[in-house]
Amino acid sequence: MGIFPFLVVAWIVVVGLYGIVTSRDLIHQIVCLIVVQSSTYVLLLGVGYVTGGAAPYFFDIPLHTKAVDPIVQALALTDVVVEAAVTALLLSFAVQAYKRFGTLDPLELTQFKG
Amino acid sequence: MTPRQRAWFFAVAAAGLVACYLWAFTGLPGFGNYPGPYGQEILRRAVGETHATGVVSTVNFLYRGFDTVGEEFILFAAAAGMSVLLRKLRAERETGPADEADSRTIPATSSAVRIPALLLVGPTVVIGWWLASHAQTNPSGGFQGGVILATAFILVYLSGEFFTFRKLSPVVLVDAVEALGAGGFAAVGLAAVVMNLPFLYNYLPLGQFPGAISSSGTIALISFFVGLEVAAAFVLIVGELLEQTLLRSA
Numbered sequence: 001m002g003i004f005p006f007l008v009v010a011w012i013v014v015v016g017l018y019g020i021v022t023s024r025d026l027i028h029q030i031v032c033l034i035v036v037q038s039s040t041y042v043l044l045l046g047v048g049y050v051t052g053g054a055a056p057y058f059f060d061i062p063l064h065t066k067a068v069d070p071i072v073q074a075l076a077l078t079d080v081v082v083e084a085a086v087t088a089l090l091l092s093f094a095v096q097a098y099k100r101f102g103t104l105d106p107l108e109l110t111q112f113k114g
Numbered sequence: 115m116t117p118r119q120r121a122w123f124f125a126v127a128a129a130g131l132v133a134c135y136l137w138a139f140t141g142l143p144g145f146g147n148y149p150g151p152y153g154q155e156i157l158r159r160a161v162g163e164t165h166a167t168g169v170v171s172t173v174n175f176l177y178r179g180f181d182t183v184g185e186e187f188i189l190f191a192a193a194a195g196m197s198v199l200l201r202k203l204r205a206e207r208e209t210g211p212a213d214e215a216d217s218r219t220i221p222a223t224s225s226a227v228r229i230p231a232l233l234l235v236g237p238t239v240v241i242g243w244w245l246a247s248h249a250q251t252n253p254s255g256g257f258q259g260g261v262i263l264a265t266a267f268i269l270v271y272l273s274g275e276f277f278t279f280r281k282l283s284p285v286v287l288v289d290a291v292e293a294l295g296a297g298g299f300a301a302v303g304l305a306a307v308v309m310n311l312p313f314l315y316n317y318l319p320l321g322q323f324p325g326a327i328s329s330s331g332t333i334a335l336i337s338f339f340v341g342l343e344v345a346a347a348f349v350l351i352v353g354e355l356l357e358q359t360l361l362r363s364a
Contacts, residue, residue, distance in 0.1 A: 005145050010135050014128050021124040022117070048153065051146035056169040058161050059251050059325050067169070069153030070160075074173035078185045081257055081344070085192035088351045092199040095358055099203075107117070 005046035012039035026094040026104040030087060037083050041076050048072030164250075165320040166330035171249035175336040179314040182336075183299060186343055190296045193347040200354045206361045223273065231273035238266040246341030250330035256337040260344025267349045276356050283353060288346045295343025302336055 012035060019032030048069030054061055056070040098104055115123070143149050156177060160169045164176060174182050202208065246259025271279035306315040314332070321329030328334075 002145060003139055003142075006139055006142065010132055013135075014132060017128060017131075018124065021120055046145060047142075048148055048150075049146050050148055055253065056157060057167055057251075057253055058169070059167040063161055063324075064158070067157055069148055069150060070156055070169040070173050071150070071153045071178075073170045074178060077170065077174060077255075077257060078181065081185055082188055084261075084348075085189045088355075089192045089195050089199075091355065092196045095355070096199055099363070 005042060005049075009039045009043045009046065012036070012042065024105050024107065026097060026106060026109075027091070029106060030090045030094065033090070034083060034087060037079070037086075040079050044072040044076045044079065161324050164316060164330050164333060165324045165326075166250040166333050167325045168249055168251055168253065168255070170253070171255045171333055171337060172330075174255065175249065175333045175340075176314065176316055179303065179336070182340075183303065183314075186296055186299055186340060189344065189347050190292065193292065193350050196351055196354050200358060202361060203363075205363050208357075208360050209362050210360075228273045231269045235266050235269050235273075238262060238269060242266065242341075242345070246337060246345075247334065248327070249337035250334045251325050251327065256340025256342075257344055259337075260341040260346075261348055263341065263345035264348035264352070268352055271352075271356065276360070279356070280353065283349045285350070285353070288350050288353070291342055292346035292350060295339045295341070295346060298339030299336055299343070302332055302339065 016032050016034075016036030016039070019035060020029055023029040023032060048071065050066065050068050053066050053068040056067040056073065058065070058067075094104060097109060101109055103109065156173060157169060160172045160177075161167060164172050166172045166176075242259045242261075242263030242265070244259070245254035245262060246256050249255035267279060267283050270282055303314040306317050307313050309315075309317060311317055316331040316333070318331035318335065320331050323329065
């Protein structure tokens with residue numbers, strides 16, 4: 001395995017950024033941002049993995065079984081919720097942009113309008 | 115800047131990013147050899163200290179509970195921000211659900227969609243509550259359960275129409291539940307301060323043995339409030355977006 005999980009992270013970030021840069025639609029751009037952000041889940045869970053470790057839930061496994069790091073898992077959970085909140089807010093910005101300018105193409109949304 | 119220039123600019127920047135990233139790798143411990151002592155220390159003591167077998171929930175709602183309060187209020191602020199951004203503007207009026215193009219005939223929702231969606235509402239509520247109330251034992255918690263609870267309302271929308279969804283989730287009620295959830299979490303934490311203990315200290319009885327539903331003290335209670343807050347926030351967010359389809363600029 002080695003560094004493979006971390007290469008996947010880099011790949012997801014760059015693919016998502018490419019989408020954001022080349023996108024011609026705000027909704028598509030928001031989805032690309034979600035792709036970029038989902039790289040953090042792979043990174044967090046990859047960093048905290050311990051070879052042979054169980055999930056940190058001791059409901060049906062003996063206490064003190066070797067387990068993966070619980071902190072990064074909690075951080076990933078936080079990450080998901082924040083992503084959902086940010087996405088919702090961005091989508092409402094897109095709705096308002098469309099109402100005001102009649103287009104979702106970021107290249108046409110270049111000037112301010114009072 | 116033309117799209118072509120942008121693509122070139124991005125290619126250069128991305129190459130730099132990847133180079134720095136790969137360089138940073140060389141200093142990382144290999145996959146599966148995470149040496150951080152913090153997580154292992156928590157694994158060693160969490161179950162004994164809290165009687166909760168779900169250590170991720172313990173981290174979220176106790177050891178790093180302060181972070182989670184902030185996170186919950188991010189969701190709260192995002193839902194509030196959406197309500198403000200998507201309010202009915204002065205130049206807008208709300209129309210009925212009827213389609214405005216007379217020549218277009220809209221097929222009614224098929225029974226193949228409606229009946230399974232309605233059948234799933236009950237089980238979805240049960241699963242959502244089960245998850246929100248088992249943070250202390252299993253891989254679950256208020257965040258996961260809350261989202262699934264909100265799905266039950268979206269199934270109602272899918273099986274009928276927007277007005278049924280809105281009747282089931284009046285904004286005043288959803289707002290109140292959201293405030294109760296967010297405030298409840300903070301209140302559980304502040305109650306500890308009133309008792310002269312640290313903020314979010316686990317002051318409730320821990321229960322008889324680890325893994326019981328009644329175990330874990332404040333962790334289960336906080337998870338319950340988070341479930342309320344998350345479910346209400348998502349119902350509110352979806353409702354706000356759906357309502358946009360009814361608005362016409364006058």
